[in-house]
Amino acid sequence: MVNTAVNLCGVELENPVIPASGAFGYGREFAEIYDINCLGAFAIKGTTAYPRFGNPTPRIADAPGGMLNSVGLQNPGVEDVVNVELPALAKVYSKKVLANVCGFSIGEYVSVAERLDAEDIVGWIELNVSCPNVHGGGMSFGACCEGAAAVTREVKRVTKKPVIVKLTPNVTDIVPIARACADAGADGLSLINTVLAMRIDPAARRPVLANVTGGLSGGAVFPIALRMVYQVYEAVDIPIVGMGGVSTARDVIEMMLAGATAVGVGAANLTNPFAAKEIIEALPAEMEKYGITNLVDIIGGAHNG
Amino acid sequence: MKKGKFTLVENTALVPGMHRLTFSGDGSGIVPGQFAEVAVPGYFLRRPFSVAGFDGGSLTLAVRVRGEGTAALAALAPGAELDIVTGLGNGFDLSAAGERPLLIGGGSGVGVLWPLCRALAADGASVTAALGFNSGTESFYVSDFAALGARTEVYTADGSRGRRGLVTAALGDFEYSSVYACGAAPMLQIIDREAGAKAQFSLEARMGCGFGACMGCTVETVNGPRRVCKDGPVFRGGELIW
Known part of the structure; x- marks a missing residue:
């Protein structure tokens, strides 16, 4: 009998598998096809103060081993999330969510986080300072130490819930930014968000995405994400939610060996709606295969000393 | 919405660039106007196609060749086994x-x-x-x-x-x-x-x-x-x- 439980910033998870923000909506599409209480937790769609349509379409493109999206934070706004989405979710889901918060100013991050902090179903605040598809928000905060630290510090003032800062890979060195967030009081880090990328339609001689660029996710980015989780683990002492291209139970184990306490699953949910459930079901056998009894024992296990 | 394995039975070029693909598999529970998402071998994202025919044991898709993914699908020979999600969308009233x-x-x-x-x-x-x-x-x-x-x-x-x-x-x-x-x-x-x-x-x-x-x-x-x-x-x- 293996033990898959982990503890993410003081909250016990039955298993480390967490569908990632943007790939799981507010849960209801998946609750229609399986019991999502099998999840460790999940991260809701990035939520802003006011409703957003997002970017013009096309905003999805295929790529070798992955996909591009330039959705641009479409969401119904925090009031609708609190009044409609979360109550609907609570009817089918008894665990906690990571409330993914995004903004175009520090004030917006603070007000959205404060509103979501009051919800019982919210176990963690995930600060999205890494969306590559909006201008003047998201990644513009998370691409520098000062911005990431400032958002972290101000949001920490308004919530007692653990604050997990979601980092972008679109920087020269992710480590100083991870450190700056930890120093500013972050309780955890999640990484990576998508990798800035593009496709061009040779017939039209134009970018495929209306937004020109988008974020690459899927198996193609897994080794990049793994490397960054490994680097950040060496630099900080707070828990890491490792994500980026995870699509199998083996990927979960690799991520945890690199230093992740919990593991996000993103694009895999979109190509196989049952992906997160199947990964969770496959995890015990995969652990046995590698002689793992307690999953927590392998966190950071790939590091020397 | 159901996900299952389908076997290509017939691939007919109706006119240039337009193929009718008939699969054997679970075609039950579909409403006219719903679509199917096909996992095309070698491509990451599934490709959506309207359902041009179905019954309990078969599924027919009308596939227009638009790009690489649809071209790969249209080139498949009978016998190919594909993973298809059916019953998607609201369908006609x-x-x-x-x-x-x-x-x-x-x-x-x-x-x-x-x-x-x-x-x-x-x-x-x-x-x-x-x-x-x-x-x-x-x-x-x-x-x-x-x-x-x-x-x-x-x-x-x-x-x-x-x-x-x-x-x-x-x-x-x-x-x-x-x-x-x-x-x-x-x-x-x-x-x-x-x-x-x-x-x-x-x-x-x-x-x-x-x-x-x-x-x-x-x-x-x-x-x-x-x-x-x-x-x-x-x-x-x-x-x-x-």
Whole structure:
């Protein structure tokens, strides 16, 4: 009998598998096809103060081993999330969510986080300072130490819930930014968000995405994400939610060996709606295969000393 | 929504660039107007196709070759086993058909109307199918509609088959109690303007997931942003902001 439980910033998870923000909506599409209480937790769609349509379409493109999206934070706004989405979710889901918060100013991050902090179903605040598809928000905060630290510090003032800062890979060195967030009081880090990328339609001689660029996710980015989780683990002492291209139970184990306490699953949910459930079901056998009894024992296990 | 394995039984090039793929597998529980998401070997994202036929043990897709993924799919030989998600989207509302439903299909939009035509005919409606193509050599599925007992009229832009002109002329050529349409956006816009609340449109979109999670295929409607894959692909006349 293996033990898959982990503890993410003081909250016990039955298993480390967490569908990632943007790939799981507010849960209801998946609750229609399986019991999502099998999840460790999940991260809701990035939520802003006011409703957003997002970017013009096309905003999805295929790529070798992955996909591009330039959705641009479409969401119904925090009031609708609190009044409609979360109550609907609570009817089918008894665990906690990571409330993914995004903004175009520090004030917006603070007000959205404060509103979501009051919800019982919210176990963690995930600060999205890494969306590559909006201008003047998201990644513009998370691409520098000062911005990431400032958002972290101000949001920490308004919530007692653990604050997990979601980092972008679109920087020269992710480590100083991870450190700056930890120093500013972050309780955890999640990484990576998508990798800035593009496709061009040779017939039209134009970018495929209306937004020109988008974020690459899927198996193609897994080794990049793994490397960054490994680097950040060496630099900080707070828990890491490792994500980026995870699509199998083996990927979960690799991520945890690199230093992740919990593991996000993103694009895999979109190509196989049952992906997160199947990964969770496959995890015990995969652990046995590698002689793992307690999953927590392998966190950071790939590091020397 | 169901995910399952399907085996390609027949791959017919109806006209150049347009294939009819018939699979054996669980084709139950599908509503006319719903679509399927096909995992194409070698490609990451599934590809969405309208369902051009189904029954308990089979599934038929009308596939227009648009890019690499659709070309790879159209090149598959019988025997290929594919992972397909079926029963996606809302489908047509048959209860709004009335006695004289008019089906208007343009080009590759014709296929999705065939199972609808079959269901409406089975309900005893007097169905007219207006099928529009650029030319007679590009026309397909015409005899399939006629075989269901529907009054079937072909419209071609060059007049090489049936009536010359746009298929939207059918709105003036026939009396109708309702309109069901699938085709290019300019065609649907005309129908929206002329048939209003009597119309239902099946939209096409570039999709990510196909079941409402990724927000890749959102369109603006008078009711706010809606996902083509989950809230559609069928929308009512007057609902869309073109």
